Amino acid sequence: MTPFNINKIRSEFPILSEKAYGKPLVYFDNAASSQKPKVVIDALVDYYSTTNANVHRGVHFLSQKASTAFDAVREKVKTFINASSEREIIFVRGTTEAINLVASTYGRKNIGQGDEILISAMEHHSNIVPWQMLCEEKGAVLKVIPMNEKGELLMDQLPALLTDRTKFVSVVHISNSLGTKNPVKEIIRQAHAKGIPVLVDGAQSTAHEVIDVQDLDADFFTFSGHKILAPTGIGCLYGKLHLLEAMPPYQGGGEMISSVSFEKTTYNEVPFKFEAGTPNIADVIALGTAIDYWKQLDRKAAGAWEKELLNYATKLISEIPTVTLIGIAAEKASVVSFVIEGVNAMDAGMFLDTKGIAVRTGYHCTEPVMHFFKIPGTIRASFMFYNTKEEIDALAENLTKAIALLQTHSVA
Amino acid sequence: MSTLLEIEKEILSDFELFDTWEEKYHYIIELGQKLGPLEDKYKIEEYKIKGCQSSVWLNGEERDGKLFFSADSDSTFVKGEIALLMMVLSGQTAEDVLEAKLEFIDALGLRQHIAVTRANGLASMIKQMKTYAFAMSSANK
Numbered sequence: 001m002t003p004f005n006i007n008k009i010r011s012e013f014p015i016l017s018e019k020a021y022g023k024p025l026v027y028f029d030n031a032a033s034s035q036k037p038k039v040v041i042d043a044l045v046d047y048y049s050t051t052n053a054n055v056h057r058g059v060h061f062l063s064q065k066a067s068t069a070f071d072a073v074r075e076k077v078k079t080f081i082n083a084s085s086e087r088e089i090i091f092v093r094g095t096t097e098a099i100n101l102v103a104s105t106y107g108r109k110n111i112g113q114g115d116e117i118l119i120s121a122m123e124h125h126s127n128i129v130p131w132q133m134l135c136e137e138k139g140a141v142l143k144v145i146p147m148n149e150k151g152e153l154l155m156d157q158l159p160a161l162l163t164d165r166t167k168f169v170s171v172v173h174i175s176n177s178l179g180t181k182n183p184v185k186e187i188i189r190q191a192h193a194k195g196i197p198v199l200v201d202g203a204q205s206t207a208h209e210v211i212d213v214q215d216l217d218a219d220f221f222t223f224s225g226h227k228i229l230a231p232t233g234i235g236c237l238y239g240k241l242h243l244l245e246a247m248p249p250y251q252g253g254g255e256m257i258s259s260v261s262f263e264k265t266t267y268n269e270v271p272f273k274f275e276a277g278t279p280n281i282a283d284v285i286a287l288g289t290a291i292d293y294w295k296q297l298d299r300k301a302a303g304a305w306e307k308e309l310l311n312y313a314t315k316l317i318s319e320i321p322t323v324t325l326i327g328i329a330a331e332k333a334s335v336v337s338f339v340i341e342g343v344n345a346m347d348a349g350m351f352l353d354t355k356g357i358a359v360r361t362g363y364h365c366t367e368p369v370m371h372f373f374k375i376p377g378t379i380r381a382s383f384m385f386y387n388t389k390e391e392i393d394a395l396a397e398n399l400t401k402a403i404a405l406l407q408t409h410s411v412a
Numbered sequence: 413m414s415t416l417l418e419i420e421k422e423i424l425s426d427f428e429l430f431d432t433w434e435e436k437y438h439y440i441i442e443l444g445q446k447l448g449p450l451e452d453k454y455k456i457e458e459y460k461i462k463g464c465q466s467s468v469w470l471n472g473e474e475r476d477g478k479l480f481f482s483a484d485s486d487s488t489f490v491k492g493e494i495a496l497l498m499m500v501l502s503g504q505t506a507e508d509v510l511e512a513k514l515e516f517i518d519a520l521g522l523r524q525h526i527a528v529t530r531a532n533g534l535a536s537m538i539k540q541m542k543t544y545a546f547a548m549s550s551a552n553k
Contacts, residue, residue, distance in 0.1 A: 021433050344487040346465040347441070350525065354434035362465045376486065377465055405441065406488055 004301040009386050012037045016386060023356030026391045031176050031204060031335055031382035032360055033226045036290075040229055043289035047282045055281055056255065070281050073288035074271070080291045081221060082212040083238050090244070090271045091279055094235035095203040096126040098222035099170065101237055101274060102199055103130040105247040106220075107168065113139035115167040118196075120182065121147040121372060122175040125365045127201045131170060145171070145187075147372070151178035151327040158187065162194050169198040173205035177364040177380065178327030179310075179335030181205070188217050197243065203227055207384065208306060208333045210299055213238050225283065230290035234283035237274075244270040251276040302385035306334040309383045309392065316396040317381075322403060326378050334383040337364075340399075342407045345377045351402040357395055416508050419500050420516035427520050436522060437489070444492030450484035461536045466490045468537055472544030478503050479548055481541060493534055496520075501541055506552070509545035514538060 010016045015035050018025045027035060047069070053062035055070045078086040092098045107130075111117065117131045121144050128142075135142050143161055146154045162169075169191045174181050188198045199220035202211060206223040213221045218238070225234040239247075249256055249267050253276035258266040267273045313336045318325050322341040340348060349361035362377040363370050370377055381395060414422075430436045454471040461468040466487035472479055481502045483494045500516070501509050517523075517534070 344466060344489075347487050347489045350437060350489055353525070354432075354437045405438075408488070 004298055004305060006305070006386070006388060010388075012039070013386055014038055014041065020356035020358070021354065026355075026357040026394055028381040028383065028387065028391070028395065029358045029360050030207070030384040030387075031227075031364075031380065033232070034207060034229050034384055035386070036229055036231070037293050039293055040231065040286050040289050043286040044231060044282055047285050051285075052282070054278055066281055069285050069288070070279070073284050073291075076288045076291045077236055080211070080294065081206075081223075081236075081238055082214050084214060085241055087270050088238055088241050088244065090237040090239065090274045091284055092222075092235050092237050092274075093233055093280070094224035094226070095124075095201060095222045096224075098220075098235060098237035099127055099199065099201065100130045101250045102170075102220050102239070103134045105250050105274075106197075106243065107131070107134045108137075109246075109248055111138050111140050111167045114165060115140045116143050116163060116165045117141070118143045118145065118161055118166055118169045118171075118191075120145040120153055120171045122151065122153075122178055122180060122182075122366060122369050123170075123172050124176055124201065124203065125367065126203075127170055127172055128368070131168075140167075141165075147180075149373075150329050151175065151180045151369075152329045152331075153180075153182055155183060155186065158190055162191055162196060166191075166194070166196050169196055170201065171198065172201040172203075174202075174208065174333045174335075175327065175366070175369075176204050176335070176382075177337055177366040177369050177378065178329065179332040179337065179382075180327060180329040181331040181333055183331075184218070185216050188219075192217065204333060204335075208303065219243055225287045225290065228290060229293055230287040231283040234280050234287050236287075241270065244274070247274075249276070250274050253277045255279070297385075305385050306383055309387055309389065310334040310336070312389050313381060313383065313392045313395070316392060317399065320396065320399055320403070322407070323399070326373055326375065335380060336382075337378040337380045339375050339378055340403055340407075343403055344406070345379045347406050348379055348399070348402045351405065352395070352398055355394070355398045357391075357398060359395075416500055416504055416512055420514070423496065423499060424516050424519055433525060436520070437525075440492030440496070440522075441488050442492070443495040444485075444488040444490070447484075447491045447495045447498075448482065450482045454482070455484065461533055461540055466533070468494065468533060470494070470537065470540050470544075472541065472548070474506075474548050477505065479506050479509055479545055481544070483537075490533070494537060497534075497537060497541065506545040506549035510542055510549060512542075 013035050051066050053066045055067040074086040074089050077089045131142055171187055173184050184200050191198045197219035200218045202221050202223040207228045219240050221238040223236055226232040256268050256273050256276040258268045317323055317336055317338055323338050326337045345361040349359055352359055360380045364380055450469055455469050459469045459471055466485055468485045470483040472481045481498050485491045
């Protein structure tokens, strides 16, 4: 007996009944991008069929209809992550743009020579490179909270890393390559005790946890729509209002201005100050539909099901001889990353692909994590609430076959 | 020695036996597993073509006016791809290697599978093989 109606849920996602090379598709690349329920796909078609017009400018019927639908989503996102005001929600392309926005505005304004920015050892490249670019520009220093062999942050080292020079902390909530759930609330508490603002990269966590930015007391929180059942090309930056108001604008253009003359331009209010140009109207509206989907989903049951999938997969995969799990933190999301002795990860991934099973192989945009474990990459299976144990059985069975075919030497 | 185009044709007729990606995958893995060893002295940075998900070590040398390649990779599939390239290019003259269009690669129907692993580096391997050919042909002028 499954804790919730998995068959009904699967039927809501058209792609899950697709075939890959004539075989049932097994989609285990959810950490890279989630699949979309039909309601979200329909929202896009419906928008272009019945509503399409530019927002906030036209006096005509369609523009007003589009503007109303568009504006309603900001309120939905506010509730979804429990922000205190919809003005704290900025639409961006995704987490990468959100972090770049904060680095280029808050960072440029507040971080100077010799200042320190603190990240963690398990950041995605998108939460490393924007800060490195800023450090290079300002002569600031990037510091890293280290981790242990299980893939857990060494929290006992945090107090010493939060120095008088630390001006910003940017840390991932759930690691995409290890699955580790980081104690961000505690990190924020310690940083705030020293007056340091914290950005939480929620690219992975938003799909697996109910997010409450006020409870976390995060100063900034980012997520990508495409990882939470919404289309690609849309994401959100949450920022505390007083911080957003004090930040300079990001890009210049229409929508972000209040008035323009050749002598002087005054900027629009938050959040519009950060949203230059015509926004991604269709995807914002479909993001709203995705949030509606999350609202009607029994998230507690979905979370419990993902936990069950994680435990099941962890057991099955770790029992396969010559497999080593990478990332065995006590607190984990539904991600299983592993290496196989004598088998190249890409070769195994391609083998699984021939069987219709989609996994990801390689660095997962976390090259420093791979250097830490001294491995050339992992095979990663990441699960969503719409996956099944039968799919995990297929993965384990075919992994055994892949090993039989590919292992370059006999391993005792 | 067959000409380059003749060998390409032979490979293509072999591939015609395969209907599915799975069969092609197994064939290439088999080629990879059969690829002769590369001497350890070439498994150094100088001979390395670095990719995101796999590394390739490639050496080319001249014997009797022909160019011969040897290679290795940490990926068996990539070794299979090298084996395919070597079947066509190894033992040919530098000029023929330089002029080779290698149109058979597209006809294999593998692009959709190998293009995605952008660092898989088939293009880099071909480029490196042509670099050896260019060096050999320049040295002989």
